[in-house]
Amino acid sequence: MAQKLYQTVIDHINDRISSEDFKIGDFIPSESQLSKHLNVSVGTIRKAIDKLENNNILHRYHGKGTCVKSNLLTMKNDFRAERLDLAAAFRFAARLNMHEAVANHFSLAVNKSGSKFLLNPIGKHFSEISASDLILIDANNKDTMNHQDAPDPTAWAIHSALHRNNPQARCILHAHPQYATILSSLDDKEMKPIDQNTMRFYDRVSIDRDYSGMGLGKEAERLSTLLGDNPVLMMGNHGVLTAARTVASAFDELYYFERSCQTLIGAYQTGKKIHVVSDKVAKKTAQQWIDYDASDLHFAALKRILDKEEPDYKN
Numbered sequence: 001m002a003q004k005l006y007q008t009v010i011d012h013i014n015d016r017i018s019s020e021d022f023k024i025g026d027f028i029p030s031e032s033q034l035s036k037h038l039n040v041s042v043g044t045i046r047k048a049i050d051k052l053e054n055n056n057i058l059h060r061y062h063g064k065g066t067c068v069k070s071n072l073l074t075m076k077n078d079f080r081a082e083r084l085d086l087a088a089a090f091r092f093a094a095r096l097n098m099h100e101a102v103a104n105h106f107s108l109a110v111n112k113s114g115s116k117f118l119l120n121p122i123g124k125h126f127s128e129i130s131a132s133d134l135i136l137i138d139a140n141n142k143d144t145m146n147h148q149d150a151p152d153p154t155a156w157a158i159h160s161a162l163h164r165n166n167p168q169a170r171c172i173l174h175a176h177p178q179y180a181t182i183l184s185s186l187d188d189k190e191m192k193p194i195d196q197n198t199m200r201f202y203d204r205v206s207i208d209r210d211y212s213g214m215g216l217g218k219e220a221e222r223l224s225t226l227l228g229d230n231p232v233l234m235m236g237n238h239g240v241l242t243a244a245r246t247v248a249s250a251f252d253e254l255y256y257f258e259r260s261c262q263t264l265i266g267a268y269q270t271g272k273k274i275h276v277v278s279d280k281v282a283k284k285t286a287q288q289w290i291d292y293d294a295s296d297l298h299f300a301a302l303k304r305i306l307d308k309e310e311p312d313y314k315n
Helices: 002-018 031-038 042-054 080-095 153-165 178-185 218-224 247-269 279-292 295-309
Strands: 058-061 065-068 105-109 116-119 135-138 171-175 205-208 232-235 239-244
Touching (some): 002 042, 031 042, 042 058, 080 116, 080 171, 080 247, 080 295, 105 153, 116 153, 153 171, 153 218, 178 239, 178 247, 239 247
Parallel strands (some): 205 232
Antiparallel strands (some): 058 065, 105 171, 116 135
């Protein structure tokens, strides 16, 4: 019963923010006023406000009251399923050596427009990220970087721009895996269709050839316009990014793209002439990959492994 009352207060405040009865900077009614209006105890009001303050929705000013800090809503279920999937992706990316210190970022949209998304916090290694560590971001909130738990500046810039401008890209995984990064540094960045895996990406990779510095400001906005409907963005002289409707699908694309890059780079290293299949065969095979789509089965298997060996990813 106490949980229901606590959630009722959160819902009431979120609804007032959503309807813009309460705008950013506005002071909400006092605890005693809310208690009387909602017919709940002051303690329940305080608990709800604590939760909203922890999520950077509200901020208490001692002696003045509580004001709206962000219009990012605290949802009822806290996106538990989404958090579990994204945390699993981090853990397995670390196992596959697709991490780089505490850099690189994965995100997952949680609202229809894609403007609100989960993101890894600054300073956490992929191998230690758990579901509860993920932070909720609003791509349209210009005050985000002033928050106490502000994300990495490049993560904020790149992922906010990508989610704003590509609502179809629900999950975005950006990394610097070894072989994809090598291919991104070559003058010829094309994924040549030389085996079944590389054919998966035939005509499905967008390529950025105009790297101009770290993903901040105008660079982030520029990158966000290049993806189109493809699941992969080869970020020239930088790394790679995969995007899809689900974490499972985006991770599957990342896994197979890095494997494909490894095959292609290995073929180049032989010094022998590579055999590129015809456009017709490559196109046919790429479509077969799309029709087959075992991404859910693949990701479910990875989660079963984590459930046995690293169950703390669920924390």
